[in-house]
Amino acid sequence: MTGGNRKDRTFLDRLPLPERTFVTDALRTETVGGMVLLAAATAALVWANTPLSSAYESIRDFHFGIDALGLDLSVAHWTADGLLAIFFFVAGAELKRELVVGELRHRRTAVLPVIAAVCGMAVPALLYGLVATSRGGTWNGWAVPMATDIAFALGVLAVIDTHLPSALRAFLLTLAIVDDLGAILVIAVFYTSTISFPALIGAALGLGLFFHLHTRRCVHGWYWYLPLALVIWGLTHASGVHATVAGVAMGLLLRVAKDGERGRRPAEHIAHLVRPLSAGVAIPLFALFAAGVSVSGDTFGDVVSNPEPLGVAVGLAAGKVLGIFGGSYLAVRFTGARLSRDLVWADVLAVAMLAGIGFTVSLLIGELVYPSPEDLEHIKAAVLLGSLASALLACVLLRARNSKYRRLYEEENLDVNADGIPDIYQRHTAAPDAPSRNRPRHGGDSGTPSTRER
Template sequence: MTSRTPARLFSRLTPSTERTLADVLRTERAGGILLLIGTAAALIFANSPLSDAYTHLSEITIGPHALHLDLTVADWAKDGLLAIFFFVIGLELKREIVAGELRKPATAVVPIVAAIGGMAVPALLYVGVNTFFDGGSLDGWAVPTATDIAFAIAVLAVVGKWLPNALRAFLLTLAVVDDLLAIIIIAVFFSNDLHFEWLGASLACIVIFGLLLRKGWNSPWLLFPIAFASWALMHASGVHATIAGVALGLMVPAVARKGERTSLAEHWEHVWRPVSAAVAVPVFAFFAAGVAIDAEALSTVAGDPVAHGVIAGLVIGKPLGIVLATWLVATFTNAKLDRGLSWLDVTGMGMLAGIGFTVSLLIGELAFTDPDRVEAVKLAVLFASVLSAVLGAALLFFRDRFYRKLYERRSTPVPLPSNRMAKPHDLAKSVGVDPDEVGVEEGGEETSPH
């Protein structure tokens, strides 16, 4: 009776995921830098003599009153530009579901379970903190559940040159699932005064958008007005308008037609990702992250259970939930970590997932109406995201050095006795590396960390 070979967590990538990973690493690195610049600019403006001008700019109202589109500049950034960001997320989801890591249950279960754990534990920590201390509020339970893929990938690109690509793909896929769950949370828990007639009209536009794409009608002059109408109607319905962006992305075909080299979803993701990373998210950060940092604000954060819950959820809850969920999959299913990987790698990725920022700031603004509490939540998200980035970068930098030394050792020719053939297992021993750590079985093949 033959034994069943255990599945290896983070071992191989599908071709679609490899292309997605390359696209993300190419554009999100620059996007993360621009996001950081937008955040720094917001903090500088909000804490300088230009703070009044910054506030005035944010509150300028633009747009027609029809469908409640007379919005402030800050609201246009939050509800309008972020729809582009969520549209790209929709395209990513469609590709991952049809041709990527989420296509097969065996590979999809790990990031899905990890994302659920990485959202449930932070929410529980937040609820625990705000239940135990007086003055807390359970309204912000969803704030620490989100992961900012742009910041996380940017940090990973700086410190993780030698890390296995499968770990990078794990972070990407986990963040995509995390975004999907955050979208569901926004749609279910942060929609108010629902107008089902406008919601129905928006859904009708989204369906028409999808049908036209299936017929091969890809003209932007036809599709853009329908997409904008679906967004405007979704905004008028009381459901957060960014949900329309996700729904539109999910309507785009993710399988290449006859005569096409790539699917329309892959092509549009390549086109719109730079717009999202370089324009939509940094501009949103500029208007969302502008919070005054002074003694009074820091005192408020220090004494606010909501801020404590957000920080605990992102810094502690995220890595704890992701590692615990992944450990449960590895323990109770026929799946093991790939040879050469350690739980330190997974922990480092979990720490980077604690960079909540973009979606956390959005949920914070949706969850609270008190301006002082919104400011406290923003400061807490900023502090927790920076701390998570520093901790995750430090651990992954240490692991990156390990993988670099491992690669250099394996790349150095080592003479072996002439009476035996040079096998990977012998080569590993000859350079002083544990064969099991490298991923080599005696008489077997070598598994590269890349």
């Protein structure tokens, strides 16, 4: 996603080595988590459509907690408000890293994927509105089809055994990060009905203490931060703001500059430690208690016949691909950039289709928008239908291009001298006008801290 000046800017070019290493490490965990997520979603669907469905509903709706603190919540509510705060914490940490030392820190590298991501949120919302209102529905669920589920998408890639190049995987990750930020802003702004200002001020003071300890004093030790994080989460929940906002706020406050004693970036290190908990436990448990809908001909018939569910399904399956692909194409065209010579526009189309898998955050927003169990069942079925259609269409294109992807993957990972650095990053050329993809990508992208790092 990098390039030089305006006239030679390249879209989806080979990543700098430090960025490629980070993306590979992050997505390796997400891929395993995606497989667990697929298993959890499948288990939920099977469980909810067997004679044991009453047991599923009983466990999902079972309440526990501290009533005096307003925390007597159902199991489903705990997974949505509590466990997903961990997911958004990791998302916040990843966004902070990308903005400070990653591919989003330079305008020239950020503009193309960000435009694609923003279009990938706006077009599904608009398409939802057009479909729903044209059939007599409302705009209430416009935010449901906005999100991309990176874990689910990577699980699909693992199932079909595709060798997607790192540039396309990084593009998918960027789309998901921007989507997560958009989702948390939508939740905070549009789905907060009443606010308790004393609790909100308390949460803000807690975040200030978190920032002071972590960034100003550089205090180490999880035993400082875990109790503080629980207090911040509890106060955020009590304030009326959705509790997941606390997670992304703490993630954004993590320090990115390298630790003087340990030589590592705390935001990267903490995200690396927490990501398995997020991808392997938090998201699958949320899916287990959110994806259990009754599946029948009548269910999907209701999706097609009711305006809001149909808008959600169309928004995911068609809106995402139109928004991301169209945004990418127009951004490249009007910024004077060019697509990487290793890829074709069909590759961008396939990733745009894959981004139509909006499972986790779409289900979360659906629960906020539609408190009625009957309406929520239809919305959940629409999310599943739209995500399934996106996954199947993406699989067709990705498998058709997999031989090309395999060659690129092998070239990216070839390390003949076994020094731990792929040979493609060690090719030097004497010709000053040689193609940029044959030159090592170090220097400013080497991961050296800049004065912007905090």
